[in-house]
Amino acid sequence: xxxxxxxxxxxxxxxxxxxxxxxxxxxxxxxxxxxxxxxxxxxxxxxxxxxxxxxxxxxxxxxxxxxxxxxxxxxxxxxxxxxxxxxxxxxxxxxxxxxxxxxxxxxxxxxxxxxxxxxxxxxxxxxxxxxxxxxxxxxxxxxxxxxxxxxxxxxxxxxxxxxxxxxxxxxxxxxxxxxxxxxxxxxxxxxxxxxxxxxxxxxxxxxxxxxxxxxxxxxxxxxxxxxxxxxxxxxxxxxxxxxxxxxxxxxxxxxxxxxxxxxxxxxxxxxxxxxxxxxxxxxxxxxxxxxxxxxxxxxxxxxxxxxxxxxxxxxxxxxxxx
Amino acid sequence: xxxxxxxxxxxxxxxxxxxxxxxxxxxxxxxxxxxxxxxxxxxxxxxxxxxxxxxxxxxxxxxxxxxxxxxxxxxxxxxxxxxxxxxxxxxxxxxxxxxxxxxxxxxxxxxxxxxxxxxxxxxxxxxxxxxxxxxxxxxxxxxxxxxxxxxxxxxxxxxxxxxxxxxxxxxxxxxxxxxxxxxxxxxxxxxxxxxxxxxxxxxxxxxxxxxxxxxxxxxxxxxxxxxxxxxxxxxxxxxxxxxxxxxxxxxxxxxxxxxxxxxxxxxxxxxxxxxxxxxxxxxxxxxxxxxxxxxxxxxxxxxxxxxxxxxxxxxxxxxxxxxxxxxxxxxxxxxxxxxxxxxxxxxxxxxxxxxxxxxxxxxxx
Amino acid sequence: xxxxxxxxxxxxxxxxxxxxxxxxxxxxxxxxxxxxxxxxxxxxxxxxxxxxxxxxxxxxxxxxxxxxxxxxxxxxxxxxx
Numbered sequence: 001x002x003x004x005x006x007x008x009x010x011x012x013x014x015x016x017x018x019x020x021x022x023x024x025x026x027x028x029x030x031x032x033x034x035x036x037x038x039x040x041x042x043x044x045x046x047x048x049x050x051x052x053x054x055x056x057x058x059x060x061x062x063x064x065x066x067x068x069x070x071x072x073x074x075x076x077x078x079x080x081x082x083x084x085x086x087x088x089x090x091x092x093x094x095x096x097x098x099x100x101x102x103x104x105x106x107x108x109x110x111x112x113x114x115x116x117x118x119x120x121x122x123x124x125x126x127x128x129x130x131x132x133x134x135x136x137x138x139x140x141x142x143x144x145x146x147x148x149x150x151x152x153x154x155x156x157x158x159x160x161x162x163x164x165x166x167x168x169x170x171x172x173x174x175x176x177x178x179x180x181x182x183x184x185x186x187x188x189x190x191x192x193x194x195x196x197x198x199x200x201x202x203x204x205x206x207x208x209x210x211x212x213x214x215x216x217x218x219x220x221x222x223x224x225x226x227x228x229x230x231x232x233x234x235x236x237x238x239x240x241x242x243x244x245x246x247x248x249x250x251x252x253x254x255x256x257x258x259x260x261x262x263x264x265x266x267x268x269x270x271x272x273x274x275x276x277x278x279x280x281x282x283x284x285x286x287x288x289x290x291x292x293x294x295x296x297x298x299x300x301x302x303x304x305x306x307x308x309x310x311x312x313x314x315x316x317x318x319x320x321x322x
Numbered sequence: 323x324x325x326x327x328x329x330x331x332x333x334x335x336x337x338x339x340x341x342x343x344x345x346x347x348x349x350x351x352x353x354x355x356x357x358x359x360x361x362x363x364x365x366x367x368x369x370x371x372x373x374x375x376x377x378x379x380x381x382x383x384x385x386x387x388x389x390x391x392x393x394x395x396x397x398x399x400x401x402x403x404x405x406x407x408x409x410x411x412x413x414x415x416x417x418x419x420x421x422x423x424x425x426x427x428x429x430x431x432x433x434x435x436x437x438x439x440x441x442x443x444x445x446x447x448x449x450x451x452x453x454x455x456x457x458x459x460x461x462x463x464x465x466x467x468x469x470x471x472x473x474x475x476x477x478x479x480x481x482x483x484x485x486x487x488x489x490x491x492x493x494x495x496x497x498x499x500x501x502x503x504x505x506x507x508x509x510x511x512x513x514x515x516x517x518x519x520x521x522x523x524x525x526x527x528x529x530x531x532x533x534x535x536x537x538x539x540x541x542x543x544x545x546x547x548x549x550x551x552x553x554x555x556x557x558x559x560x561x562x563x564x565x566x567x568x569x570x571x572x573x574x575x576x577x578x579x580x581x582x583x584x585x586x587x588x589x590x591x592x593x594x595x596x597x598x599x600x601x602x603x604x605x606x607x608x609x610x611x612x613x614x615x616x617x618x619x620x621x622x623x624x625x626x627x628x629x630x631x632x633x634x635x636x637x638x639x640x641x642x643x644x645x646x647x648x649x650x651x652x653x654x655x656x657x658x659x660x661x662x663x664x665x666x667x668x669x670x671x672x673x674x675x676x677x678x679x680x681x682x683x684x685x686x687x
Numbered sequence: 688x689x690x691x692x693x694x695x696x697x698x699x700x701x702x703x704x705x706x707x708x709x710x711x712x713x714x715x716x717x718x719x720x721x722x723x724x725x726x727x728x729x730x731x732x733x734x735x736x737x738x739x740x741x742x743x744x745x746x747x748x749x750x751x752x753x754x755x756x757x758x759x760x761x762x763x764x765x766x767x768x
Contacts, residue, residue, distance in 0.1 A: 166711070171443055175711045229334075235323030239709030242325060243731075244443065245366070245690045303334045304341060304549060306372035309684045314665055315430070318417025319443050321470060321690055321733050322362045322390050322674075323709045327693035327728060327740050336752040343755060363690050416733070444734025446716060469689035473735040476718050521689040524730060524738040550752060576745035577691075577730055577738055586719040586737060 006081065006090070006113045013094040014101070014108040018074075026109035028074055030133050035070035037061060038129035045167050046089070046123050050160075050178030051254070054093035057126035058100035059183045059254060063203045066188040067257065069140040070132030075101065076110040077128045082121040093124065104183035106130070132185075138192060144199040145220035149288040150266035152259045154187065154273055155180065155281040157209055158237040161251025161317065166240060171319070173243075177236050182255030187278040194272040197262030204258055207313045210249040210298070212258050214312040217296040224298045225307070226286030244319035249300075249310065251317065260288060327576065331548030340553035341376060347560040348378035355563050356382045356512060356648060357556065360502065361519030362389030362674060363547055369681055371549040381556065384512075384648040385671070385678040387501055387604060388519055390466040391418045392642075392670035392677055395600040397634040398494040399424040402463050404629035405492065406437040411627075412455060414440045414448035415463040422673050423666075425634045445477035452481070452489035461623045464493040464612075468525040471495045471612055472586040475593035478614065478621045490623040493614055496599050498522050499530045500610035505647060506538040512648040515541040515559040517552070520574040527582030531570045539568040546574035593618055602636065602670045603643035637662075640669035645678050652682040659683065691732035693740050699725050706731055 011019065018026050041057040051059075058075065065072040077097070081090070101108055159180040166173040184203065191198060200220070204212040209231075217224045233248055241248045255278065261269045266284065273279030291297075299307040330336075348355075359365055365385045368374055374383055387393050403424050406413040413429075420429050420441060433439040438458075442448050445462060452460040464474045474491055481489040498519065505511060518531055523544045531542040541562035545555035555573040562569060572578055590612065599611025614622040639657050644650035652658045652671070662668035664680050671679035694706035699717065706715045706729070713734070717723040720736040729736035 169440070172447060173443075173711055173713045236710040239323065239325060239711045242328065242692050243708050243711060243713075247370075300372075302370070302372035303332060303337055304372050304376045305338070306376035308369060308372040308375065311664070311684050315421055318420055318441055320418045321416045321466060322366075322418055325693070325709045326695075327745055330745070330749050333752075335756055336749075339756045340752065361689070366690075443713075446714065446734045467689065469691065469732050469737060472719050472737070473716075473733050476716060476735065519689065521691045521730065521732060521737070524691070554748075554752075573748075575748060576741045579738065579741075583719065583738055585721055589719060 006079070006115070009091065010094055010111050010113065013098050014111065016107045016109070018107060018109040026074065028109065028131065030073065030131065032136060033134040035065050035068045035132045035134055036129070037064040038127065039064060040125065040127040042122070042125050043164070044122065048167055048179055049163055051181035052093055052096050053124060053126055054097040055100045055181050056254060057128045058097050058104070059181050060205070061128040061130040062104045062106060062183040062185050063257070065130050065132035066185045067140070067201045067203055068134065069138035069188065069192055069201065070134045071189060072104060072106045072130055072132040072185040074109045074131045075106055075128050077108055077126060078111065079113040080121045080125040081113060081115045082123055083115055083118045085123055090124070100183055104185050135192065137196070140198060140201050142200055142202060142216050142219040145216050145222050145260045145288050146199060147222055147288050147290045148263050149199055149260040150263055150284055151224065151226065151286045151288065152261060152266065152270055152273065152282055153209065153232065153285050154257045154259070154279040156232045156234045156237065157253060157256065158241070158248035158251035159234060160254040161208065162237045162240045165244065173240065175236050175240060177234065180253055180255035182278055184255065184257055184278055187257070187273065187276045190272050190276055191259065191269055195261065195265040195269045197265030198259055198269065199262065200260035202258050204253050204256060206252050208250040208252055209258060210247070210310050210313050213298045213310065216260065217298050221291060221296055223289040223291050223296055224286060225289055225301065226298070226310070227301045229303060230283055230285050232281050232283045245321070246317055246319065250313040328548060331546065331550040333550070337549045337553065340550055340557070344553050344557045344560070345378050347557045347564070348381050350564045351380055351560060354380045354382065355514045355560065356384055357515045357517055357559055358384045358386040358513040358648060359517040360386040360388040360498070361522070362392065363521070364517060364519065364545065364552065365389065365677070367547050367549070367552060373549065373552060387505065387601060387646050388467070388498070389674045389677060390470070391422055391674050393496065393601045393603065394422070394465055394494050395602050396425050396636055397600060397631055400426070400631040400634040401624070401629050402492050403427060403429060403432050404631060405461050405623060405627050406432045406439055407435065408627070410459055412438040412440060412451060412458045412460045413463065414442045414451055414460055416465065417441045419463055419465060423668070445473050449477055449480060449486065449489060452486055456488060459488045459490060462489070462491045464491045464495050467496055467498055467522050468590065469521045471594065472525065472589040475589045478593050478618055479589070481621050482618055487620060490621050490626055491614065492623040493594065493612055495594065495612040496601065496610055497612065498526070499533070500607050501601060501604065502531070502534050504604065504607045506534055506540060508647055510647060510649045513540070515563055517555055517559065518542050518544040520544055520546050520577055523574070523578050523582065525583045525586045527580065528570050528572050528578060535568045535570050541568045542570045544570070544572045544574050544578060546577060603646045637668045642669040642671045645671050652679040655679070689732055691730040691737060693728050694731040696723060696725055696727050696729060699723070704736065
């Protein structure tokens with residue numbers, strides 16, 4: 001597989017007027033404030049139920065843009081490909097990038113590929129960066145959570161993490177589960193149109209909802225309290241977690257967001273989310289409070305009515321026997 | 323989708339009424355009572371459901387030595403890591419062990435240095451890795467107690483019967499009754515009752531705790547792992563203490579037979595023989611380990627590989643031993659919250675995310 | 688110490704069974720539990736069935752919880768299984 005061949009393949013599959021010019025850089029007209037981000041994607045297995053590394057590399061960056069309230073517009077993609085990687089697999093990956101771009105209404109405007117020696121990479125790595133425009137008046141940040149805010153999650157938790165885990169070598173579980181991998185730009189656009197009381201948006205990827213809530217609590221200097229009974233899970237995710245001794249709150253999601261919303265707007269935001277295909281199972285899971293002890297913490301109320309501390313997950317999530 | 327035999331024991335109404343029952347029963351106690359939950363899986367469940375925070379003021383739960391990760395000695399971890407670093411070796415382990423630090427490094431670090439480390443859910447998966455990699459030697463880290471030992475024994479037996487010569491086990495298995503007896507014999511032991519491990523008992527049978535109750539006068543209740551099970555068991559223990567009884571009672575009736583699991587026990591006996599074992603924090607306890615029998619030496623990694631772990635030592639200053647016997651609390655330890663934290667655990671009680679030190683850390687730092 | 692989960696045997700061939708836990712299936716060995724049969728609920732630990740779940744005992748335990756609940760004055764929130 002030559003570099004030229006790969007470049008041709010990408011150019012054709014991801015074609016749009018800007019990319020087709022094949023200039024050294026894309027020139028873009030963007031109004032107002034812009035959001036700009038980058039994310040590298042490494043996933044094993046490369047193809048998984050509900051997606052592949054191509055779709056993931058698009059939705060990951062699209063979602064990062066959306067989480068500051070931006071409308072995702074343009075993406076660039078860099079590929080590191082291990083020599084010997086199958087061309088037909090690459091074709092599939094690029095096709096699903098195209099599908100994700102169309103679904104989200106974004107364009108891939110520049111790309112680069114490098115083929116490296118066998119063993120220097122694991123199949124294919126994809127780095128995408130993205131630009132989006134932030135509408136006037138939108139100020140969304142992880143440091144904006146305020147006491148009294150209502151916390152909403154856009155759907156079932158842990159689908160992606162449980163799917164990937166079940167497909168990992170050495171696990172051998174069979175389960176009808178799909179990654180939730182999806183672009184959330186349109187959902188966010190609808191939410192912002194419905195309410196000006198959205199303070200924080202975050203997609204709970206690595207480290208799951210537990211990591212996201214801890215990050216926000218620290219950034220905003222607030223306590224977060226969630227109610228375990230209200231968190232939406234798929235039955236299969238719950239079962240897989242029981243089997244493997246994992247907490248679904250630490251599993252990665254790739255098509256979900258957590259929103260912190262002013263109390264008065266919570267109902268309308270929830271309703272808007274539920275009307276979207278990307279938020280049909282949205283649910284209120286908790287609220288924000290003043291810090292009550294020496295530092296910001298995340299509490300989970302259990303079915304006993306007591307609270308446990310939901311700590312920041314450390315390291316990779318592994319099945320345990322004890 | 324419901325999970326039968328789990329969901330029923332998590333029903334909010336049942337759990338609440340069992341909590342009220344526990345409050346009533348604890349109110350009959352004349353002095354504060356310290357209950358040791360021997361098993362790490364109980365520790366996890368207690369933490370997950372916020373049971374410790376909901377307990378009556380005069381009950382205290384102390385985490386015992388039943389976390390296989392926590393009690394595996396550095397000499398065993400170091401030996402396994404030495405094997406992992408050998409180029410011809412693939413090591414397979416339960417996920418629990420990956421983050422545990424050894425003297426020089428942990429398994430995760432060995433992996434970043436090129437060691438081939440495979441996390442498995444079951445020894446069945448480790449056998450398959452051995453079949454798929456005939457040019458490598460697969461060494462499985464046998465950790466855990468009577469529940470896990472027969473699953474490892476079964477894998478050794480299958481490897482032996484099918485001529486899978488590249489499958490080996492490094493046994494750091496431990497058995498519970500000698501450790502409990504040693505714990506009871508510790509003059510400083512500050513424990514009034516034992517919450518005993520349901521799944522170990524499913525193998526060894528409830529009779530195994532009779533000496534603890536009879537000879538040391540410590541009440542024992544064998545408990546299931548759901549919140550309703552644990553709350554009911556704690557009430558049963560309160561009753562024993564209040565009435566001055568010391569008996570072995572079974573709460574986990576749906577999971578434990580009166581004679582345990584004889585087939586699993588004979589599987590253990592076929593492959594392993596009793597040996598001395600070093601427990602982190604508790605030292606060497608005679609007869610508390612399981613060594614692979616001579617007959618299966620071909621699958622014994624400890625016999626096959628010569629590794630030098632003379633550098634091995636336990637972390638200095640760590641008070642986990644005293645914490646595991648209920649004499650000290652994490653705050654007493656000079657390392658706690660300083661050089662020892664969940665991100666950089668030094669001692670066993672910090673390693674497991676729900677170990678006593680790790681649990682304290684979340685609340686006190 | 689040992690995580691074990693109730694799993695239902697949905698297929699069995701000599702020493703290997705397929706078990707189901709809430710829609711998740713995997714191969715499990717029944718070599719440690721020769722009495723296990725099709726349709727049984729077993730406790731599965733690390734891919735091995737280690738004990739039968741005794742339905743009668745489970746129902747008896749739940750009945751005791753329910754009794755406790757029914758005995759609570761002024762509380763009718765209890766639900767039957």
